[in-house]
Amino acid sequence: MGTIKAGDNSLQAFDVHRIREDFPILQREIYGRPLVYLDSAASAQKPRQVLERMQEAYETYYSNVHRGVHSLSQACTEAFESGRNAAARFINAESPDQCILTKGATEAINLVAQSYGRSFLKAGDEIIISHMEHHSNIVPWQILRDQIGIEIKVVPIDGDANFLFEEYESLFTSKTKLVAITHISNAVGTVTPIKDIIRVAHAHGAKVLVDGCQAAPHAHIDVQDLKPDFYCFSGHKVYGPSGVGILYGQADLLNSMPPYQGGGEMIDLVTFEKTTYKEIPHRFEAGTPAIVEAIGLGAAIEYIEALGKDNIAAHENGILAYATERLSRIPGLNIIGRAKEKASILSFTMEEAHAHDIGTILDRRGVAVRAGHHCAQPLMQRFDLPATARASFGIYNTREEVDALADALEKVRELFS
Ligand SMILES: *Cc1c(COP(=O)(O)O)cnc(C)c1O
Numbered sequence: 001m002g003t004i005k006a007g008d009n010s011l012q013a014f015d016v017h018r019i020r021e022d023f024p025i026l027q028r029e030i031y032g033r034p035l036v037y038l039d040s041a042a043s044a045q046k047p048r049q050v051l052e053r054m055q056e057a058y059e060t061y062y063s064n065v066h067r068g069v070h071s072l073s074q075a076c077t078e079a080f081e082s083g084r085n086a087a088a089r090f091i092n093a094e095s096p097d098q099c100i101l102t103k104g105a106t107e108a109i110n111l112v113a114q115s116y117g118r119s120f121l122k123a124g125d126e127i128i129i130s131h132m133e134h135h136s137n138i139v140p141w142q143i144l145r146d147q148i149g150i151e152i153k154v155v156p157i158d159g160d161a162n163f164l165f166e167e168y169e170s171l172f173t174s175k176t177k178l179v180a181i182t183h184i185s186n187a188v189g190t191v192t193p194i195k196d197i198i199r200v201a202h203a204h205g206a207k208v209l210v211d212g213c214q215a216a217p218h219a220h221i222d223v224q225d226l227k228p229d230f231y232c233f234s235g236h237k238v239y240g241p242s243g244v245g246i247l248y249g250q251a252d253l254l255n256s257m258p259p260y261q262g263g264g265e266m267i268d269l270v271t272f273e274k275t276t277y278k279e280i281p282h283r284f285e286a287g288t289p290a291i292v293e294a295i296g297l298g299a300a301i302e303y304i305e306a307l308g309k310d311n312i313a314a315h316e317n318g319i320l321a322y323a324t325e326r327l328s329r330i331p332g333l334n335i336i337g338r339a340k341e342k343a344s345i346l347s348f349t350m351e352e353a354h355a356h357d358i359g360t361i362l363d364r365r366g367v368a369v370r371a372g373h374h375c376a377q378p379l380m381q382r383f384d385l386p387a388t389a390r391a392s393f394g395i396y397n398t399r400e401e402v403d404a405l406a407d408a409l410e411k412v413r414e415l416f417s
Contacts, residue, residue: 014311022047033366036401041392053299083298092222100247100284106136108232108247111260113140123149127178130155132185135375161188161337172204183215187374188337189345240300244293254280261286316344319393323402344393352416355387365408
């Protein structure tokens with residue numbers, strides 16, 4: 001087992017302009033205007049600390065991991081494992097061994113559905129998800145349902161996109177085996193009462209998977225306090241590379257689950273008659289992993305730790321409050337999702353224009369927002385909408401950028417009215 005070291009939480013003043021200098025892409029112009037990047041909920045930009053760490057790996061010690069005795073392989077294995085250690089520290093895992101490196105949150109959820117779900121659930125068992133899940137936390141369960149005949153129940157939300165807790169509690173029966181719920185909604189920004197969600201599920205003897213994709217860049221995550229059975233997030237949403245993510249799980253549970261994929265690195269002994277598997281984390285890491293991406297993830301986590309999650313949350317909450325106020329003043333603009341607890345995501349529609357038209361016009365003014373269903377079509381159906389436009393805010397966004405967004409939206413109104 002590796003050790004978990006405390007992060008550098010030095011509370012330096014949160015200087016957004018200094019932070020922006022770390023992100024080379026923010027110097028870009030789009031159609032002759034400064035890029036205003038308001039799409040971090042889809043994928044965050046990367047600071048040069050991450051890019052340099054990855055380049056350094058390729059230039060000075062890159063090699064395959066785990067299998068080599070030579071110097072490069074040892075150095076690369078150490079750097080790769082330090083990425084895992086950083087992830088463990090980031091969510092306060094008991095041990096880095098409980099942090100499986102996956103391709104991303106999507107693969108993490110599919111792993112749980114296929115390995116845990118196919119072995120431990122049976123026809124007639126029930127699982128609970130919510131109405132605001134990302135497709136990645138819906139479709140793997142539907143695949144499992146079609147394979148083994150489980151039933152999927154859905155927690156409703158109210159008109160402000162609040163998670164309805166009493167309705168959630170009323171969904172449990174003696175057949176409920178698993179709850180799979182998002183920590184923060186990517187489409188409307190709702191922060192779910194995840195600690196209570198987990199507590200209630202455990203009281204009913206059900207396991208819990210938390211989709212932490214949007215929480216990881218914004219909120220403190222302490223899995224020893226929350227006690228989920230599984231918790232997952234993606235590297236590319238925490239200012240790290242794409243192609244890498246983390247599945248945290250309880251050690252006994254993970255070690256009791258069969259492998260998800262077979263191949264190199266996950267075996268103990270292979271004969272044609274029988275193969276035995278390694279313990280976690282390697283049991284679930286068949287094949288050559290995303291080596292340099294894991295190294296980059298470590299750098300991204302160090303970057304976030306240096307800023308401090310409290311500082312990040314304070315900054316982003318300020319931007320969200322400012323943006324909510326600013327956009328509320330635009331006639332014909334409707335904010336979708338006004339949950340009591342909300343993270344830095346602002347979804348909206350305009351009476352005059354379709355979301356895709358909004359996105360296109362904003363782009364001509366350098367403002368990057370997402371338009372569409374945000375991989376949450378059931379949530380769109382809940383609000384009777386085909387799509388919304390979504391601005392999402394990260395550590396590098398400023399109030400001036402919110403002003404640019406608001407000005408561009410005024411332009412949309414002029415063009416369409
Ligand atoms: C982005 C996201 C996912 C999917 O993550 P990938 O990185 O695409 O695997 C799942 N859930 C939520 C809430 C997300 O924001």
